[in-house]
Amino acid sequence: MSRIKISRPAKAEIDRMGVESWGTWGCEASTFDWEYDATETCFILEGEVKVKTDQEEVWIKPGDLVTFPQGLKCVWEVKAPIRKHFRFD
Secondary structure, rough: OOOEEEEEEOHHHHHOOOHHOOOEEEOOOOEEEOOEEEEEEEEEEEEEEEOOOOOOEEEOOOOOOOEEEOOOOOEEEEEEEEEEEEEEO
């Protein structure tokens, strides 16, 4: 199974990718199970979340560009209300 990929691209790269035209999603502090039926790429605008899988545990924060692979099963622990731009491939 592929792993979660996190990078911190420069603003020019974010602009080139057209991130501001992607959908926006947010939620309050909470914990929930999630499974990705498509690959998701998202850019974190606000908040903090810990994502746990059987293989890893990652912390995601503002400025992170994150790719969740198709088929990934995980638990989201939203520590501070999160807001993100997202797209599915």
